[in-house]
Amino acid sequence: MTTPAVAGSRLGRFGRLPALAGSSFLTIGFFARLPLAMLTVGALTLVTAASGSVATGGFAAGAVGVGSALGAPILGYLADRTGQRPVLLISAALNTAAIIWVVASSYLVPDFSGASTAMILAAAFGMGLTCPQIGPLARVRWIALTRRSEPGDLDTALSYESTADELTFVLGPALVGLLASLIAPWLPLTLAAVLTVVMVSAFAVHSTVQAVVPLSRRPRRAPEGQSPPRRGAPGSRRFWLLVPLPVFGMVAMGTFFGSTQTALIAFAGEFGAATSAGLLYAVMGLSSAAAALSVAYWPARFSASWRWILSAGGMSLLTLFLFIPQEVPLMLLVLLVLGVPVGPTMVTIFSIGSMVAPKELMGTVMTLLASGIVAGTAIGASVAGTIAEAEGFSAAFAVPVAAAGALLLLGVVSLAVPRQQPAD
Numbered sequence: 001m002t003t004p005a006v007a008g009s010r011l012g013r014f015g016r017l018p019a020l021a022g023s024s025f026l027t028i029g030f031f032a033r034l035p036l037a038m039l040t041v042g043a044l045t046l047v048t049a050a051s052g053s054v055a056t057g058g059f060a061a062g063a064v065g066v067g068s069a070l071g072a073p074i075l076g077y078l079a080d081r082t083g084q085r086p087v088l089l090i091s092a093a094l095n096t097a098a099i100i101w102v103v104a105s106s107y108l109v110p111d112f113s114g115a116s117t118a119m120i121l122a123a124a125f126g127m128g129l130t131c132p133q134i135g136p137l138a139r140v141r142w143i144a145l146t147r148r149s150e151p152g153d154l155d156t157a158l159s160y161e162s163t164a165d166e167l168t169f170v171l172g173p174a175l176v177g178l179l180a181s182l183i184a185p186w187l188p189l190t191l192a193a194v195l196t197v198v199m200v201s202a203f204a205v206h207s208t209v210q211a212v213v214p215l216s217r218r219p220r221r222a223p224e225g226q227s228p229p230r231r232g233a234p235g236s237r238r239f240w241l242l243v244p245l246p247v248f249g250m251v252a253m254g255t256f257f258g259s260t261q262t263a264l265i266a267f268a269g270e271f272g273a274a275t276s277a278g279l280l281y282a283v284m285g286l287s288s289a290a291a292a293l294s295v296a297y298w299p300a301r302f303s304a305s306w307r308w309i310l311s312a313g314g315m316s317l318l319t320l321f322l323f324i325p326q327e328v329p330l331m332l333l334v335l336l337v338l339g340v341p342v343g344p345t346m347v348t349i350f351s352i353g354s355m356v357a358p359k360e361l362m363g364t365v366m367t368l369l370a371s372g373i374v375a376g377t378a379i380g381a382s383v384a385g386t387i388a389e390a391e392g393f394s395a396a397f398a399v400p401v402a403a404a405g406a407l408l409l410l411g412v413v414s415l416a417v418p419r420q421q422p423a424d
Contacts, residue, residue, distance in 0.1 A: 013156045013296045020145045020153065021208050028206060030164050032199035033134035035095075035192035037172025040064045042188040043102060043124050045176055049185040050106040056117060060102075060124040062378070067128025069374040075133050076367030080360060083214040084137050088204035091132045092196050098126040099193040103186050132200045135165050136366035143354050143362055144211040155351065156296035162347045166289035170282045215360050243365055245414060246353040249308075250369045252406040253346055254376020256315070259384035259399035260284070261377075263322070264331075266385075266393035271328060283332055284339035292343030304355065307348040308411035314341030315404040322397040345407060352414055376403075 017026060040061045048057030079087040101123040105116070142157035176188040264280050298307065318338045325331035350369060357365035380399055388396035 013152065014160060014293075016150070016153055016156060017160060020149060020157075021141070022206075025206055025208055026160070028199060028202045029134060029138045030168065031195060032132070032203040033138075033164065034168050034172055034175075035196045035200075036068070036131050036134065037168040038176050038188055038192045039068075039099075039127055039131060041173040041176045042180075042192060043127065045180045046103065046106050046185045046189055047120060047124070049180070051117075056120075059117075059121055063121045063124035064128035065374055065378055067125040068131055069128075069371045069378075071129035071131065072133050072136070072367040072371040072374070073364055076136060076363040076365075077361070079137060079140075079214070079363040081215050083216070084140070084209050084212060084363070085204045088132050088137070088200055091130050092200040092204070094130040095127065095132060095200075096193045096196050098123055098130055099189050099196070102127055103189050107186070132196065132203075133367050133370060134200065134203060135161060136370045137363055138203075139350060139354070139366050140212055140362045141208045145208065151300055152296065154354065155298070155347070158347050158350050158354075159292050159295040162292040162295075162343060162350065163289040165346075166285050166292060166343065170285040170289070174282070212363075242356040242416065243353075243368075245410060246349045246356065246365075247368050247372045249349040249352070249407060249410045249414075250372030251376040251379070252403050252410065253349065254373035254378075255380035255383075256319075256342075256376075256400045256403035256407070257373070258377035258380030258382075259396065259403060260322075260380070262381045262384040263388060263393055263396035263400065264335075266388035266396055267325075267331065268328075270393065280328070280331060280335060284335040284342065287336050287339030288343035288346075289339075290343070291340045292347050295344050295347045298344075304348050304351045305411065305414040307344060308352065308414050309408065311341045311345035311348060312404060312407035312411045315345060316401070316408045319397070319401045319404045322400065323394055 043064050044057045044061035046057075047060040051057065075087055075091055102120065105120050105123055139158060139161050142161065143154065146153040146157060175191075179187045179191065261281050268280060295307070315338070318334075318341065321334045321338070322331075325334055350366075353365055353369050354362070380403060384396040384399040387399065
């Protein structure tokens with residue numbers, strides 16, 4: 001039952017979150033995920049500045065992305081098996097070492113050809129591979145914390161998490177650009193290493209970690225007399241068959257993100273301002289983050305599948321307006337409006353993921369969703385970049401339109417997902 005203090009909170013439904021996890025968890029979780037948003041752009045900035053080659057910097061950034069996409073589900077599975085705390089502490093140490101390796105090798109190698117470039121790319125890959133997956137593992141904790149709490153608490157928590165992700169991926173690259181341009185290219189990655197050591201470690205030992213019981217501490221057999229899992233219960237074959245649905249949804253979401261970013265770079269380049277494309281994209285990120293918060297107040301009877309269909313339908317319609325602007329102010333307006341359905345779509349896909357994931361492998365599924373975004377971003381960026389170079393920025397906007405359409409189709413398929421998980 002909601003306490004009077006929470007009920008009267010100026011934070012509304014979000015006042016429930018500190019009551020469930022403790023006020024420090026929100027702050028720690030936010031800053032602990034910031035390094036992930038800094039690593040790709042940080043590697044691009046540092047290696048480009050040190051080598052004088054944008055191509056080499058791009059390869060380094062790509063190595064970070066590939067490493068992250070591969071490493072996330074591995075870390076998630078290990079967290080499910082052995083517990084989040086040891087996995088996070090070890091990955092934080094390894095990630096810090098990889099960051100130091102990238103920074104040191106960028107300045108100490110005599111040239112950027114042959115073995116020296118390969119060494120830097122290997123370090124960048126290791127930096128992505130070992131990056132602690134704070135967002136997905138925080139969602140796992142919220143799922144455990146809200147399992148027996150008030151209805152709507154999980155949607156509130158997932159709304160907050162998606163907003164935190166959006167904000168960090170807006171603030172992270174901006175912070176990298178600011179520090180690199182005003183002070184030195186090595187500083188953003190150094191700051192990311194410091195945040196990893198301090199904030200990821202604090203997240204790892206936070207009391208909320210006790211809410212998630214790893215497989216190594218669970219009984220191997222069900223208690224005598226307990227009936228086998230019901231059809232449709234978490235862990236059943238039906239649910240495992242549905243796991244790819246939200247994963248493909250996140251791949252489509254990442255494709256939308258990557259293609260939109262790349263098409264905007266081509267659009268801004270028409271005005272001689274390609275470097276400001278990040279600011280254009282940030283406008284969509286801010287409206288998306290704000291809209292993600294609103295999901296906490298959507299009616300409980302409005303199922304996750306219909307939320308997915310409505311939000312993805314809005315994306316499909318509004319992406320068509322990307323073809324209209326021929327000047328920056330109008331594009332800013334289109335992006336501001338387009339961001340509104342994006343945040344709720346991402347929140348809903350994570351909700352669907354929590355429904356279909358076997359409880360004992362929740363971390364694996366949540367990190368697979370995060371990897372889907374990374375993989376999709378690379379797909380969208382490469383396809384849109386190829387089209388933009390050959391046909392211009394307007395043609396490149398066909399990629400986010402197609403990605404939004406795929407999200408809508410997957411939303412229709414999600415109607416096969418049960419409305420909620422059975423209680424444990």
